[in-house]
Amino acid sequence: MPELPEVETILNGLQSALAxxxxxxxxxxxxxxxxxxxxxxIRADGKKIRAASRIGKYILIALMRGPTILIHLGMxxxxxxxxxxxxxxPQKHEHVTLTLDNxxxxxxxxPRRFGCFLLLESGREREHPLLRALGTDPLEQDFDARxxxxxxxxxxxxxxxxxxxxxxxxxxGNIYVCEILYRAHINPERLALSLHxxxxxxxxxxxxxxxxxxxxAGGSTLRDYVDAQGKPGAFQELHRVYGREGEPCPDCPGYxxxxxxxxxxxxxxxxxxxxxxxxxxxxEDA
DNA sequence: CCCGCAGCCTGCGGGC
DNA sequence: TGCCCGCAGGCTGCGG
Numbered sequence: 001m002p003e004l005p006e007v008e009t010i011l012n013g014l015q016s017a018l019a020x021x022x023x024x025x026x027x028x029x030x031x032x033x034x035x036x037x038x039x040x041x042i043r044a045d046g047k048k049i050r051a052a053s054r055i056g057k058y059i060l061i062a063l064m065r066g067p068t069i070l071i072h073l074g075m076x077x078x079x080x081x082x083x084x085x086x087x088x089x090p091q092k093h094e095h096v097t098l099t100l101d102n103x104x105x106x107x108x109x110x111p112r113r114f115g116c117f118l119l120l121e122s123g124r125e126r127e128h129p130l131l132r133a134l135g136t137d138p139l140e141q142d143f144d145a146r147x148x149x150x151x152x153x154x155x156x157x158x159x160x161x162x163x164x165x166x167x168x169x170x171x172x173g174n175i176y177v178c179e180i181l182y183r184a185h186i187n188p189e190r191l192a193l194s195l196h197x198x199x200x201x202x203x204x205x206x207x208x209x210x211x212x213x214x215x216x217a218g219g220s221t222l223r224d225y226v227d228a229q230g231k232p233g234a235f236q237e238l239h240r241v242y243g244r245e246g247e248p249c250p251d252c253p254g255y256x257x258x259x260x261x262x263x264x265x266x267x268x269x270x271x272x273x274x275x276x277x278x279x280x281x282x283x284e285d286a
Numbered sequence: 287c288c289c290g291c292a293g294c295c296t297g298c299g300g301g302c
Numbered sequence: 303t304g305c306c307c308g309c310a311g312g313c314t315g316c317g318g
Binding site for chain 1: 310311313
């Protein structure tokens, strides 16, 4: 569930909790999809935090004179920050806990265990298999129409599937791809290589807009997403199509030829779209 | 090579 | 009430 805007919101909370602090101790409990390294304590205990950052849906916490922690929240991962030195009760499914020098605990809670907590060699983070082939983050400078047409121009996959591929764009998930395609007026079943230049340009323009709006609203909470302080997001109120099958399309109110938002399943995931604003083929092709 | 899809895992909600 | 089934989804790895 956490996509780029949710991860960015969590990162903000993490940055304020971690700034200038030192890790006193670490505890790893159960196995995540990628096992937490056995030597976590040996490599992380006593290390000062250098910086926390994000690439796509990955969080990186660089330690001074030490490795970089790589966190992915999978589908159900949460970061839980607890201040104070009181006796600490880890939550159910809390796989890793860091204790900082001011007593604050940073817990990674992930019921479905699709996430990861790994250590990367400092300075060589991008060489790790999980990050090496990652596409450009849409909030970076070099994310533009040229980049997108380069990545999409030879892909026969539907544009919906192509945008979910983290090697194309890093950070998008099902919710935001639906919202982005809706705002760009592109049908999710269109093949990526069939998009025209204007459509690619719309896609490149609309993508960071939607993500920034979502970050401004604190992300989307559907079931269980909360930020590092335990606060839910509000962007779900602003979803125009995601989860709104059968509802009227907000951008063609009362339009007789618009039957409202439809849902279809593409590679096992729900896509939501407006058939009038996002026609299967553009008029020139028909 | 490139695409589609099963599988991983748990919690929740709908239906009976 | 309680059980069961299906669904949710990010990412990998396999099969076509």
